[in-house]
Amino acid sequence: MRQSSEATSHLPHGEAGTEHDAAATAAHQNTAKYRALDAAHHLHPFSDMGALNRMGSRVIVKAHGVYLWDSDGNRIIDGMAGLWCVNVGYGRQELADAAYRQLIELPYYNTFFKTTHPPIIALSELLAEIAPEPFNRFFYCNSGSEGNDTALRIVHRYWATQGKPKKRYVIARRNGYHGSTIAGATLGGMSYMHEQMPSKVAHVVHIDQPYFFGEAGHDISSDAFGLERARQLETRILELGAENVAAFIGEPFQGAGGVIFPPSTYWPEVERICRQYDVLFIADEVIGGFGRIGEWFAHQHFGVTPDLMTLAKGLTSGYVPMGAVGVHDRIAQAIVDNGEFNHGMTYSGHPVAAAVAIANLTLLRDEGIVERVKHDIGPYFQRALREAFEGHPIIGEIAGAGLVAGLQLAREPRMRTRFVDGSQVGALCRDCSFNANLIMRASGDRMLLSPPLVITKQEVDELIGKAKAAIDATAQHVGAL
Structure with missing residues (x-):
């Protein structure tokens, strides 16, 4: 990997240059040691370990704001906020202090056996203030995957309390992503994951995604396509029998599937169908929640109201693991009024995670970060992207809102x-962007950007400049530029 200019620009010539060469050699040796140990002992998520070990992992050693540094001293702009999660940026002292204070005061206790603790009480109160009016109760877990597992458990328990235990089927979407547990991956519609899962959760079926660029014919408008895809839900409900269908789950915008924003007609029709056939609507807000597109929750951007919403990532800005399920009052009351709910994890409502979440949500609220995404930096980011890639020979679509975007690579964009x-x-x-010290993710043939919500306009310009260089290099490689 090349040495960053930031690491060399302050050094004079002569002896200092020799010192720099020695430091660079030591850094590379340290990287080699890290890589060898990583290859020997660490199995990475979603990785071809043989190929990765031959190439060697990039070792991230430090972070601040929107930047990362690797073990060779390269400064990298993080265009993905970690994994869509570091909303308030890296290095916020307020979150570290909250974690430390809680570790000293009460590092752990469970919420089983008729017990609770102040951090989880305060977090629940704060979430109820932030969330839309129907959401006043929250169940806690450790991740978005566990959140979607929990949502399934709540859905099935709810229908049992209503005397409708036959309502078991959950309808999801192809190319949706809902986590990596067996239940979460079954709900998700990623075929490459299903191929490695001979054991799946029963009573989960899928319909097509609302992916206009990739799946619509040339003789249909975006609005008509949105209605057509929404009405697949109605068709599937009628095939299964409404008396057998418990819920529909979907991300307000598809994240890992490529930052796919549905046509404007899609979500209102989905909500209408769910209400008509008495089917619960689960919004997977793991990526969209906590300000990503300029609303506290992404479903608010689309003007719909779910019955449950799963939360994680931005809940703590990724500083510690935590997930949750927000439960509509109507559903929550049925759980409260009907005996024991036999579900929970050792770390449900962990006090340190709760303390960090409180500090994080307080920053998002008191610093006006969500409002800034909606009214200032989000529009700037979206406008700059479109100006940079207007008429680009291999960009067919730019989808997104706020601080998330999907750039569609295409052989013939028009x-x-x-x-x-x-x-x-x-x-x-993706490799071109990594070589330019930009983290930009690839999802098939779509390039994804989702930077920290605290990014400045100058940093947006840097990010988009590096993204443009990477996509230009890709166009040259495929003979389009």
């Missing part, structure tokens, strides 16, 4: 013709 080897082109573009 015709909506995708690359035959789109995943390979996406991987090439």
Whole structure:
């Protein structure tokens, strides 16, 4: 990896240069040691470990604001906020202090056996203030995956309390993502995950995603396509029998599937269908929640109201693991009034995680970060992206709002013709961005950006400049520029 200019610019010539060379050599040796140990003992998520070990992992050693530093001294702008989660940026002392104080005061206790503790009480009160009016109760877990497992348990318990235990089917979408547990991955519609899962959760079925660029014919408008895809839900409910369908789950915008924003007609029709057939609506807010697109929760951007919403990532800005499920008052009351709910984890409502979440949500609220995403930095980011890539020879679509975007790579953008080897082109573009010290994720043939919500306009310009360079390099490689 190249040495960053930030690490060298302050050094004079002569002896200092020799000292720098020695420091660089030591850094590379340290990186080699890290990589060898990582290859020997660490199994990475979603990785071809043989290929990764031959190449060697990039070792991240420090972070501040929107930047990361690797073990070779390269400064990297994080265009993905970690994994969509570091909303308030890296290095916020307020979150570290909250964790430390709680570790000293009460590092752990469970919320089983008729017990609770002040941090989880305060967090629940704060979430009820932030969330839309129907959401006043919250169940806690450790991740978005566990949140979606929990949502399933709540849905099935709710229908049992209503005397409708036959309502078991949950309808999800192809190319949706709901986590990596067996239940979460079954709900998700990622075929490559299902191929490695011979054991799946029963009573989960899928319908098509509302992906206009990639799946609509040329003879249909965006609005008509949105209605067509929404009405697949109604068709599937009628096939299964409404008396057998418990819930529909969907991300307000598809995150890992490519930052796919549905046509404007889609969500209102989905909500209408759920209400008509008495089917619960679960909004997976793991990525969209806590300000990502300029509302506290992404479903608010689309003007719909779910019955449950799953939360994680931005809840603590990724500083410690935590997930939750927000439960509509109507559903929560049925759980409260009907005996024991036999579900929970050792770390449900962990006091340190709760303390960090409180500090994080307080920053998002008191510093006006969510409002800034909606009215200032989000529009700036979206406008700058469109100006940078207008008429680009391999960009067919820019989807997004606030501080999230999906850039569609295409062989013939105006015709909506995708690359035959789109995943390979996406991987090439990702590698070009990494080499330029930008974290930009590839999801098949879509390039994804989701920076920390505290990014400045100058940093947006830097990020988009590096993204443009990476996509230009990709276009040159495929002969389009």
